[in-house]
Amino acid sequence: MKSPTEIKNKVKQLKFEYLKAFYQKHLVKEPQNCFYNRSIVLDSANKEVTTRICTYFTDGETYQICNSVKCSKQCNAFVPKREKKDLKDVLESDMTQNPERYPEILVLNWALDVVDEITVDAVEPEPVLESSGAVPAERHIIQKVKDFLFLTAFKVNAVLARFFQ
Secondary structure (H helix, E strand, O other), X not given: OXXXXXXXXXXXXXXXXXXXXXXXXXXXXXXXXXOOEEEEEEEOOOOEEEEEEEEEEEOOOOEEEOOOHHHHHHOOOOOEOOOHHHHHHHHHHHHHHXXXXXXXXXXXXXHHHXXXXXXXXXXXXXXXXXXXXOOEXXXXXXXXXXXXXXXXXXXXXXXXXXXXX
């Protein structure tokens, strides 16, 4: 079974990978990531057309269309909508509110909870006397705890084997 430290390090590594991908998606020079770029809907011959315009280069009446990656990569006025710190906060908030979107982290956090549970449950229970009062029934309880720990450790190993190959 992997140690809790190894599991925590894997969680940190996965969070870093998610953050890196999130930065790449939201900081790349694309029209939807520019502070000055807006999406508008135009009516043309009973057909709605969505396009993007740049509000930086405008005189109030005419706008420059900027709806391609090529256009935004060549633009000198490109400013990201959000800073890195804001993006990190958004991702951390999403990880907290929607953990099902991040299944690997969810499983590893579950494994950490199980490891904590195992250490708490490993304490020997108080001896319980049978109804006759003659023979303590603690052997039965200890065996149940051992069975639980064995099955839990087996399940955790099976889940973690997928991440640590």
